[in-house]
Amino acid sequence: MNQDTNNGRLLANRYELCDLVGEGAMGRVYRAKDTVLGGVTVAVKFLSQALLNDNMRDRFEREATISALLGEKSIHVVRVKDYGVDEHNAPFYVMEFLSGESINELICHKPIALPRFLTLIRHVCLGLESAHQGIYFNGELSHIIHRDIKPSNIIVIQDPTLGEAAKILDFGIAKLVQASANQTQSFMGTLAYCSPEQMEGKELDNRSDIYSLGVMMYEMLTMDMPLLPQNSSFGGWYQAHHNFKPEPFSERLGLPRDLQDLVFGCLAKEREDRPQTVREILDTLQLFDSTSQNNSDQPNQNGSSPQKEQLDLPYDTTGHGLNFENKTIHAESSTTDICLQIPWPANKPLRKIVFPRLIETNLGDVPVLSVMLDPEGVENRISSKRYNQFLYLSHPHPTLLWATILYNDEYGAKWLPCYLDLKSNKGQQITRALAEEGKYRVLLYALNEPGQCQHILNSVISDRYCKMLGQWANISQVTKSVGDIKIAKSVLSQELEKLKDKIVTKVKKSNLTDVNAGR
Numbered sequence: 001m002n003q004d005t006n007n008g009r010l011l012a013n014r015y016e017l018c019d020l021v022g023e024g025a026m027g028r029v030y031r032a033k034d035t036v037l038g039g040v041t042v043a044v045k046f047l048s049q050a051l052l053n054d055n056m057r058d059r060f061e062r063e064a065t066i067s068a069l070l071g072e073k074s075i076h077v078v079r080v081k082d083y084g085v086d087e088h089n090a091p092f093y094v095m096e097f098l099s100g101e102s103i104n105e106l107i108c109h110k111p112i113a114l115p116r117f118l119t120l121i122r123h124v125c126l127g128l129e130s131a132h133q134g135i136y137f138n139g140e141l142s143h144i145i146h147r148d149i150k151p152s153n154i155i156v157i158q159d160p161t162l163g164e165a166a167k168i169l170d171f172g173i174a175k176l177v178q179a180s181a182n183q184t185q186s187f188m189g190t191l192a193y194c195s196p197e198q199m200e201g202k203e204l205d206n207r208s209d210i211y212s213l214g215v216m217m218y219e220m221l222t223m224d225m226p227l228l229p230q231n232s233s234f235g236g237w238y239q240a241h242h243n244f245k246p247e248p249f250s251e252r253l254g255l256p257r258d259l260q261d262l263v264f265g266c267l268a269k270e271r272e273d274r275p276q277t278v279r280e281i282l283d284t285l286q287l288f289d290s291t292s293q294n295n296s297d298q299p300n301q302n303g304s305s306p307q308k309e310q311l312d313l314p315y316d317t318t319g320h321g322l323n324f325e326n327k328t329i330h331a332e333s334s335t336t337d338i339c340l341q342i343p344w345p346a347n348k349p350l351r352k353i354v355f356p357r358l359i360e361t362n363l364g365d366v367p368v369l370s371v372m373l374d375p376e377g378v379e380n381r382i383s384s385k386r387y388n389q390f391l392y393l394s395h396p397h398p399t400l401l402w403a404t405i406l407y408n409d410e411y412g413a414k415w416l417p418c419y420l421d422l423k424s425n426k427g428q429q430i431t432r433a434l435a436e437e438g439k440y441r442v443l444l445y446a447l448n449e450p451g452q453c454q455h456i457l458n459s460v461i462s463d464r465y466c467k468m469l470g471q472w473a474n475i476s477q478v479t480k481s482v483g484d485i486k487i488a489k490s491v492l493s494q495e496l497e498k499l500k501d502k503i504v505t506k507v508k509k510s511n512l513t514d515v516n517a518g519r
Helices: 054-073 114-133 173-180 206-222 234-243 257-266 278-286 335-341 375-381 425-437 463-478 485-509
Strands: 015-024 027-034 040-047 080-085 091-096 100-102 135-137 140-142 154-159 163-168 354-361 364-373 385-393 399-408 412-421 439-446 455-460 514-516
Touching (some): 054 080, 054 114, 054 135, 114 154, 114 163, 114 206, 114 278, 206 278, 257 278, 335 354, 335 364, 335 455, 354 425, 364 375, 364 412, 364 425, 375 399, 375 439, 385 455, 385 485, 399 425, 412 425, 425 439, 425 463
Parallel strands (some): 364 439
Antiparallel strands (some): 027 040, 040 091, 080 091, 354 364, 385 399, 439 455
16 A cells, blocks of 8 residues: 555645555545645545546536535435546545444444444434435436445444434445446445345335345344355345345344344335335334443443544545445455355365364454365254353363354254364464454355355354453463373363263253353
C-alpha cells in the first residue's frame, strides 16, 4: 500500500488521496483530505467499472445522485458528499469518513445481546425503509433496493445524538456495476445472503432485501449462518437458498420464540410469505423492547464492545468491512466461505483421519478440525449433535486431548479425538485460539473430493473450558517434560474411554444441537 502511485494524488483538484484502506473486485477505497474544506477527512471509493460511453456516465450520475439524496434523507445511510469521473474514466464516490466497526466485526467473538441487537436492527430497518419508500429524482419516484445487505455492509458508529448508531454502506453500487457488466459472465451479490429470486436473476423488489436482512439477523443472534451449502459454488448456494431450512435457535441463547418466528419469516423461500415491508419488521421488533435487558454485551462509553479497540477508519484496516465483491479467498469472504474453499492439505494422506489446524483469516487465526470421511459419511454427519470434551495431563508431558463427538440417532456417535502437544508452538497456538474464540469449526471432507470442504459444523466451547484452556496453556509453558508424550496420550485415551458412555447418554437426552459439559 505504501507504494501506491495514487498516494498524494490530487483528485478533481480537491481531494488529496492519502492511503489505500481496502480493495476488491468492485473497486478501491482511499482515505483522503478535502482541501477545499481545510483538510477534512473523507473516504473516496473508485469503482472498478470504467465508464466508457455516455449511457454509462448518465447511469452513474443518476445512481450517485440518488445515493446522495438518500444519505440526506436517512441518518442510517452513509452520506455521499460528491462524485465524479477521473481522467481514466473511472467513476468515484466521495463519502463521509466513518469511525467504527462493522457488524461483521462485532459478531466475530460472540452473538450480539438482545437489547443491542434490537437497537442496531431498528437502525438498519429505518435506513432500508427510507430506501424502499423511494427518492424523487427528476420528478420521478425511484424505489431503491440495496441488493447486498450483509454484516460487513453495516457500520456501527458513535453518534452525538443517538449514541451508538448503525449505518448502511453503498446503496446503488451493486446495481450500477451489474448494469455495466456482462450479465452472462458475472453475478453481483454475496451468495450467502442472496434471496432465491436474486439467484434466479429475477427482477428484485424490497422483499429481496428483507430476505438478506433475515440471514443477517440470524447470524447476529447466533453467530451461525441459517443455511450452509454442501459446497461454496453458485450451485451449492442456489440449492441451499431454495431447498434448505434454517436450524431453530438454540435454547441456551434464551431468545424469544416470536423473534425466531420473525427471522424465519424473513427467510421464507417465497417472497409472498415474507414480511411485505420493513415497517412490518419494525412493528414486530417494538414488541420485544419491554422484554430485553441490558447486559455485558452492551457497548462501553466509547461505543465499542469490551476489549475491542475503536479504529479511526471508514470501515476497517483490512478491507473486511468494505462492500467489495471478490470471488477469491479474500478479506470480503466470511470465515465460513474461507473454510469451505480450503482444500485438503497435500501433505496429509487421503484417509479417514482427523487433525487440528489454524486457518488464517482477516479476523485472526481460526481453530478448526479437518475430518476426512467417505461421501456417505459426510452426508450422514451433516445433521449431528455436537459435544466437546477437553482433558489435560501435565505429567509426564504437558498434553491436551481435544475430543469432539458428532451424534445422530440413525448413525450413532462419531468420535474425533485430537492430541495437542502443549510444549510445542503449534499446540500452544491452537489451544490459545480455542480459548479466545470460544468455538471452533469441524470441516468435513469427502474422500472423492479432497479439493474443497463439503460441509461445516460449529461447536461452541463453554466459558469454563475457555478459561481452563488458557490456564493449561500458561501452566504448560513452565512445566518441564519428564517423559514421552506417547505415555500421556495413552493415559488421556484411557480416561476418555471411561467417559464415553456417560457422554453419549447426555447427548442423546439433550435437545440442543451443541452440547457441552461445561454448560
